[in-house]
Amino acid sequence: MPDWEALRDAGSAIKADVLARLPELLEELERNVSARGGVVHWARDAAEANRIVADLVRAKETDEVVKVKSMATQEIGLNEALAEEGIAAVETDLAELIVQLADDMPSHILVPAIHRNRTEIRDIFLERMGDAPPDLTDVPRELAMAARAHLRRKFLSAKVAISGANFAVADTGTLAVVESEGNGRMCLTLPETLITVMGIEKLVPTYRDLEVFLQLLPRSSTGERMNPYTSMWTGVTPGDGPQEFHLVLLDNGRTKVLADEAGRSALHCIRCSACLNVCPVYERVGGHTYGSVYPGPIGAILTPQLTGEKSDLPYASTLCGACYEVCPVKIDIPSILVELRAREVELGGASPDTADRVWKAAMKAASFAMADGARFRRAARLPRVLRAISRHGVIRRLPFPGSLWTRSRDLPEPPKQTFHDWWAGREDER
Amino acid sequence: MSDARTEMLSRIRTALGTSTPEPAPVPREYRSAGEHAAGSAEVLEVLVDRLVDYKAHVHRVTAADLPELLAELLAPGPGADPGRSAEGQVVGSSSDRSSDILPAGREAEVARARSSVVVPPGIEPAWLAGLADVEVLTDSREAPLSAVELDGTDAVVTAARVAVAETGTIVLDGEPDQGRRAISLVPDVHVCVVRTDQVVQTVPEAVRLLDADPGRPLTWISGPSATSDIELDRVEGVHGPRTLHVALVS
Ligand code: SF4
Numbered sequence: 256m257p258d259w260e261a262l263r264d265a266g267s268a269i270k271a272d273v274l275a276r277l278p279e280l281l282e283e284l285e286r287n288v289s290a291r292g293g294v295v296h297w298a299r300d301a302a303e304a305n306r307i308v309a310d311l312v313r314a315k316e317t318d319e320v321v322k323v324k325s326m327a328t329q330e331i332g333l334n335e336a337l338a339e340e341g342i343a344a345v346e347t348d349l350a351e352l353i354v355q356l357a358d359d360m361p362s363h364i365l366v367p368a369i370h371r372n373r374t375e376i377r378d379i380f381l382e383r384m385g386d387a388p389p390d391l392t393d394v395p396r397e398l399a400m401a402a403r404a405h406l407r408r409k410f411l412s413a414k415v416a417i418s419g420a421n422f423a424v425a426d427t428g429t430l431a432v433v434e435s436e437g438n439g440r441m442c443l444t445l446p447e448t449l450i451t452v453m454g455i456e457k458l459v460p461t462y463r464d465l466e467v468f469l470q471l472l473p474r475s476s477t478g479e480r481m482n483p484y485t486s487m488w489t490g491v492t493p494g495d496g497p498q499e500f501h502l503v504l505l506d507n508g509r510t511k512v513l514a515d516e517a518g519r520s521a522l523h524c525i526r527c528s529a530c531l532n533v534c535p536v537y538e539r540v541g542g543h544t545y546g547s548v549y550p551g552p553i554g555a556i557l558t559p560q561l562t563g564e565k566s567d568l569p570y571a572s573t574l575c576g577a578c579y580e581v582c583p584v585k586i587d588i589p590s591i592l593v594e595l596r597a598r599e600v601e602l603g604g605a606s607p608d609t610a611d612r613v614w615k616a617a618m619k620a621a622s623f624a625m626a627d628g629a630r631f632r633r634a635a636r637l638p639r640v641l642r643a644i645s646r647h648g649v650i651r652r653l654p655f656p657g658s659l660w661t662r663s664r665d666l667p668e669p670p671k672q673t674f675h676d677w678w679a680g681r682e683d684e685r
Numbered sequence: 686m687s688d689a690r691t692e693m694l695s696r697i698r699t700a701l702g703t704s705t706p707e708p709a710p711v712p713r714e715y716r717s718a719g720e721h722a723a724g725s726a727e728v729l730e731v732l733v734d735r736l737v738d739y740k741a742h743v744h745r746v747t748a749a750d751l752p753e754l755l756a757e758l759l760a761p762g763p764g765a766d767p768g769r770s771a772e773g774q775v776v777g778s779s780s781d782r783s784s785d786i787l788p789a790g791r792e793a794e795v796a797r798a799r800s801s802v803v804v805p806p807g808i809e810p811a812w813l814a815g816l817a818d819v820e821v822l823t824d825s826r827e828a829p830l831s832a833v834e835l836d837g838t839d840a841v842v843t844a845a846r847v848a849v850a851e852t853g854t855i856v857l858d859g860e861p862d863q864g865r866r867a868i869s870l871v872p873d874v875h876v877c878v879v880r881t882d883q884v885v886q887t888v889p890e891a892v893r894l895l896d897a898d899p900g901r902p903l904t905w906i907s908g909p910s911a912t913s914d915i916e917l918d919r920v921e922g923v924h925g926p927r928t929l930h931v932a933l934v935s
Contacts, residue, residue: 257716258714258715258716261712261713261714261715261716262715264712264714265711265712265713265714265715268709268710268711268712269711271709272709272711274701275701277697277701278694278697278698278701281694281697282694291900296689297689297690297693298689299689299692299693299696303689349912349923350912373918395918395920396920399912399920399923402923403922403923403924406924407836407924410832410924411832411833411836424899427899427900428900429899429900435910435911435912435923436910436911436912436923436924437870437910437923437924437925438923438924440866440870440904440924440925441870441924441925443866444866444867444870445832445867445870445871455693455697462892462895462896462899463892463893463896465892466888466889466891466892466893467715469888469892469905470715470888479907480735480851480852480853480907481849481852481853481854481905481907482907483739483906483907483908483909483910483911484904484905484906484907484910484925485903485904485905486866486902486903486904486905487902487903487905488902488903489899489900489901489902490900492859492900492901492902493826494825494826494827494829494865495826495859495865495866495867495902496865496866496867496902504693506693506696510693510696510697510699510700511700513697513700513701514699514700514701514702
C-alpha cells in the first residue's frame with residue numbers, strides 16, 4: 256500500500272473534523288435519512304436505546320430477530336434487554352453464534368470465538384443448535400456449513416433485523432456495514448424491517464470520505480485488501496431491501512468522552528482491532544480479563560471514559576506504543592493511558608482489590624514480551640502482523656492461539672526483571 | 686424522542702464547549718486515481734489476479750461469446766459448480782469447489798435435468814439467448830420473488846456498476862441490469878458480467894463514480910464470503926453465493 260500513511264493522516268483528520276462539527280453533522284445525517292424514508296431515534300443511554308428497539312420489534316409482532324455483530328448493541332446489552340421482553344435475538348456472525356450458543360462472553364473484537372477450539376464448537380453445535388447434522392465432524396468447513404444451513408432458515412423467515420454500522424455519511428444519509436461472512440447482507444437485505452444502532456461518533460461528513468475508510472478498515476482489521484462484502488444503503492429503497500428502516504443514534508457515555516480534551520480522540524476508533532493484535536498485554540491475558548465489551552488497548556482507554564467509573568484498565572499496558580503505530584486513525588493510545596493513570600493517582604488510585612488483577616497480568620505480560628525480544632519486535636511491526644492474518648493460510652500463526660485463555664494456569668513465572676529494566680532494555684534494542 | 690434529541694445535542698455542544706477543536710482541513714495526499722486507465726490491460730490483469738486469489742472463477746470473453754459462456758455456466762449438469770463445464774476458460778482456481786463442501790443430502794439436488802436462474806429486469810436479452818433447459822425467472826422491484834423462491838433458484842446473472850482492480854472488488858448498485866440486492870445474495874451461484882471498461886484501478890476512482898448517485902443501495906463484493914472464526918482457519922462461502930463467476934467482457 257504505497258499511500259498508507261497518507262490514508263491514515265486523512266482518516267485521522269476526518270474523524271477530528273467529525274467531532275468538531277458533531278451536532279451539525281448529526282442533524283444533517285438525520286435530515287438525509289428522514290428524507291429517504293428512514294426514521295431516526297436518539298438514545299441518551301443504554302436503557303433508552305434498548306427501550307426504543309424493543310418497542311419497534313414488538314410493534315412488528317415477532318418474538319425473534321436476526322442480528323449482525325455490533326459492538327454498540329453489545330455495549331448496551333441489547334440481547335439481554337430483548338430477552339427480558341420475550342424477544343430472542345439470534346446472532347448470525349459465526350463466532351457470535353458460537354458464543355451465543357455456548358452462552359459465553361466474546362474475547363476478541365474481531366474473532367470472538369478465538370478461545371473455542373473446533374471440537375468444542377462441534378460439541379456446542381450438536382448440543383445446542385437443534386438442527387445440526389448428527390454426524391457433524393470438527394472440520395472447520397463442515398462446521399461453517401452447518402451454521403450456514405442453520406442460519407439460512409432464520410434469514411428466510413426473519414421479519415426484523417438489527418445491525419450496527421461502520422460508517423454513516425452525513426451529507427447523503429448513507430449507512431455502511433463492512434463484513435466477511437455475508438450474514439450482514441442477509442440481515443440488511445431480507446427482513447422487512449431493519450433497525451440500526453449506531454454510536455454518534457460513527458459519522459463521516461461526506462460520501463467521498465468512504466474512499467479513505469474503505470481502504471483503512473479492511474487492511475487494519477483482517478489484513479485484506481478488501482473485505483468480502485460491504486453493504487451501503489440510504490434510508491429505504493422502494494421495492495429493494497427492508498421497507499422500514501430505523502436508525503438509533505446512541506450516546507451512552509460518548510458525550511462524556513467528547514468532553515475530555517485529552518481523551519476524546521478515542522472516539523476516532525473504527526473498531527478494526529489492529530491494536531489488539533499487536534498488544535503484548537492483550538496477547539498474553541486475552542479478552543476476558545478486560546471485563547468489558549471493548550478489550551485491548553482501545554478498551555483500556557475507552558471503557559473507563561465511557562463509564563466514567565474508576566478503573567484499573569489504564570494499567571493494562573506496557574506503553575510499548577505498538578497500538579499507536581498500527582492504528583489506522585492514529586489514536587495516541589499510550590499518551591491517553593498515561594493521562595488516565597495520572598488521574599487515577601489523583602483520585603487515590605484504582606481500588607486495590609481489583610487493581611491487582613490487571614496490573615499483575617500486565618506485568619507478567621511485560622516479562623513475557625521481554626523474555627523474547629524477537630517476539631516483542633514481531634508484535635510491534637505491522638506488516639508482519641498483517642501478513643500473518645492475510646488470506647493465504649498462514650493465519651494460524653497469529654500469536655494468540657485459542658489455548659491462551661487459561662489465565663489461572665498458563666501465565667509465566669513472575670517477572671525476573673523489573674518493568675524499568677525491561678523498558679530500558681527495549682529502548683536499547685531499537 | 687425529541688427530548689433525547691435536544692438533550693444529546695446540547696450535551697455535545699457543552700462537551701465541545703470552549704475546547705472545540707479547530708476544524709482543520711483534511712489532508713488528501715493519498716492516491717485519488719491509479720496510474721493506469723480504466724479498462725487498460727494492466728488494470729485488467731490486476732483485477733483477474735485478485736479475483737482468482739479470492740477463489741472466484743474468471744472468464745474473459747468477447748461480447749459475441751458471452752451467450753455461449755453463460756449457456757455453459759448455467760447448464761444443468763452434474764455437480765453444483767457450472768464452472769466444471771467451462772473447461773479452458775476458467776482462469777480462476779477451481780480446485781476449492783463449493784460442491785465439495787455441500788452438506789450431506791444436497792448432492793442429490795444438483796443432478797437435475799433442468800436448472801433455474803434468476804435475472805434482473807434490465808438484463809440484456811441477448812446474453813441469455815443460448816440457454817437450454819434453464820428456467821429463467823425475472824425478478825424486479827415491482828414483481829419480486831420471495832426469499833424462499835430465490836432460495837430454490839440455482840443461480841443468478843447480473844451486470845455490475847464498477848469494478849476496482851487493486852482490491853478485486855465488484856460493485857452492484859441495484860439498477861435494472863443488476864436488480865434487487867436479494868437476487869445476488871440468495872442463489873448459490875452468482876454469474877456477474879463486467880465490461881472491461883468498467884474496471885478502474887483504485888477505490889477512490891470507484892467512489893467518485895458512485896458518488897453521482899449516492900442514494901443507490903450498494904453491494905461491494907470482493908470474492909465469496911469467508912470466515913476465520915474457527916481456530917482462524919479460513920472457510921469460504923459462509924453465506925451468500927458460494928460460487929462467484931466473473932465474466933469479463935471486452
Ligand atoms: S484504536 Fe485504532 S487500532 Fe484500535 S481498534 Fe480502534 S481504530 Fe483500530
